[in-house]
Amino acid sequence: MKRCVRCLLMAGFFATRLGASQDEDLFSRGNAAFSSGKYLEAVQAFQSLTQQGDPSPEVLFNLGNSEFRAGDTGHAVLYYERALWMVPQDPDIRANLKFVQRAAGIFETEGSWWKKLVDAWTLNQWSMLALAVWIVLCSLVAWRLVRRNRRSRLNAAVGCAAIALALFVTVVYLKSADLDAAVVVVPDASLKVAPIENSPSLHPIPAGTRVDIKKDRGEFVYVETLDEKRGWMKVGQVDWIVPRSRLRP
């Protein structure tokens, strides 16, 4: 019995190592193709890594670089944004995203201090922080119920924890707006008046522009740009930063 368990553990360990080494091999091949100027090959290598499961931010970052070099600004911005969703503090990703946006003529205004604060961590990190503060708050309240003396200090602590919790829940709420964020991935896209094929166009939207999806009507989505332009776009013209498949219950 012990021998069987040991064999199974060993098999699992080696299977994991084999999978990891395959990923590393593919990652190295993508980098080699990129260095030799074969950007489409690099895109294919990195994309196959993203299709195998949850990607690492490095894969998305390199994929963004490869897409930009291959001339696809829209997808380059999309992959940088996805990498930033995972590691918002990474300065390399931020720098390349800015660079690609500037090259595409997209000049996003500098965000306010609270926007920078919200963007410093991922939604999951803010959620976990809110959970931790919630547990602390509950513990303090429980202690306050049990303890009969020094209640004034406990009251102050409970008040602080409640304020912190309200703050973090607000941040989670603000940050969750990013779940509707998408990137225009095709060139020559434009905002339309109505969700029909031959509807007149309102504004041209360059590839790589970040938009917020306000309504989803199957083939068309109603979007709003950062400079408050609104209109309809075909679903294939934009892609969500957080893939839709990960948000469906």
Added chain:
Amino acid sequence: MKKRIHPTPCLLLCLLGLAFGGMACRAAEKRVSASLEPSTLYLGQAALLSLVVEGSANASAPVIPPVDGLEFRSVGQSTQLQFSNGVMSGGITYLYQVIASRTGDFSIPEIAVQVDGTNLKSIPIPLKVLGSPGKNASAPAATTPSVNAAASQPASQASDPGSQVGGIQLILPKRDFYVGELIPTDMKVYLREGLEIARVSLPVLSGDAFTMSKLGEHPERSQEVVNGRQWTVLTWHTAVSAVKAGEHSLGAKMGCTLLVVAAGRRSASPFDDFFNDPFFDNFFQRKEEKDVTLSSREFQVRVVPLPEEGRPSDFSGAIGEFQLNPPFVSAKEVMAGDPVTVKSTILGTGNFDRAESPQLTEKSHFRVYPPNAKFEPTDEASFAGQKSFEQILIPQSADIQEIPPLSFSYFDPEQRKYVTLSTDPVPLHVEPAKQDHAAPVIPLPVASNAAPHRPKPSEQTDLVGNKLELSRSRSFDLVVRNPLFWTGAALPFLMVLGLAGKTYRGWLLGRNPALTRRLSAHREIRKFLAVMEKSVPAENTAQFFEAAREALKQKLGDRFACDPASLTLAQIEVRPELAPEQKQQIRSLLETADAVLYSGQQFNADSLAAWKPIVYGILKELDRT
């Protein structure tokens, strides 16, 4: 079915009859007149024919003789009755929409009406119909609204269920549009005065060939009298635009929810005739919601495409009348490679949503980025205003002397031609770029993950290189969708809830000593009864009776609200609340317990088992009394 006769209306009718009968009624002079407005119109427009019968309200429906090239559509009628200096005068006004199918001079012939048995006729009226549809597009704005007003007279649509409630009137300055042209439009919604309206939705256009600017939540509100009836009028100043060419019908509709008196209010009873009077309805009514749809009459609109001939290459679809202001440039002296912001402004009237940024007539020496636009409307319909554009240009060479002229093209529907506006060139001094500005773009090096020097975004001339080390993969999944997250949040909450419940219970008991004593007594009794139960199989007589005595004392202490330890048999004997049989049983139990305690009397298991129901019986009896 028996017809009900309402007493109140009958009484009113009798009074009116007496008043009419008693009055020396002298009829006014009977007369029929006709008027036409306007008397000249363009093909495709409509005129309003009013036929007024004066002196009597008892007239037959007029018969209009057919006229070749003209069509008469009844819009409605209104009846007026008035008394002045003891003289009764009445009248009926018949309204017709006159639509011409060809151009020319027409004469609307005499129209015969039978009034109180007399045949009266109106005089003929001339009508001139002008033919050019092109001119029709630029027809005076004042003519058509009155026609449309007649076409969608709210009070006259008796067949429409919504018409008893109200109607919609669309007022457009013309009926010939260009595709994409924005037409300022007034949307007037008539709601009958006195109705109880639960809610209304915003009006929408009924045709699929048109779009309308967003309507505001707070329309203008006014009162109007139409056909002698008071109406509340909601007016939106909006704009309509056609999306496809051709002949299309245009109308508007809106949903409205009314509060109406529910039918079948009471069952039949001898007092139905009395209580079904509307007077009582106002007091005892039960109301229900009823949805109705208000609509305007639809009319034909001709939408023509923009001409291909003479269309400028930079035409973006702007239609209207615009001006282009001289551009504002952020810097007059720059280095090659430095950005310059050019701000241009277009103002006027038209479809600003299609007005794109003015284009540089020559941009080969500039790197041009897409502009940011901002529109500031000066009217509610976003028809007039100004649109500003900020565009970043990067001069690529030190040879540049000026920012070339900007040009903007639009289509003028009044002149029916394309117009191109241009600005003057703006002088610009460009210095050669410094060494670091003109750094050639080098092939991208593959950098390590920890780059020692990371340039600022403004200084960055190329991408930061690829990452070489692969870290663990991250998931897009959200932790808030993980059940463990919510379990982690729920557990401390349940803990707090439990503690709060316990604290509250303690607080509650602290405020109620009787309840505290009772709960404590019950707890102690349960404990002693358990000891008693255990003593039976063990044949522990002393323990059995000791436990029975204590259980009994606890029960009596609770009952008499006193300390159980201080209770004696003598005290129990004098309590008036206990029946003599109860006192007897208690005495027997306590004396046996004393005998066991002091004489060491022993019982076997069967005897102790026989004592058990006695003890339970005493306790139960004390509970009951």
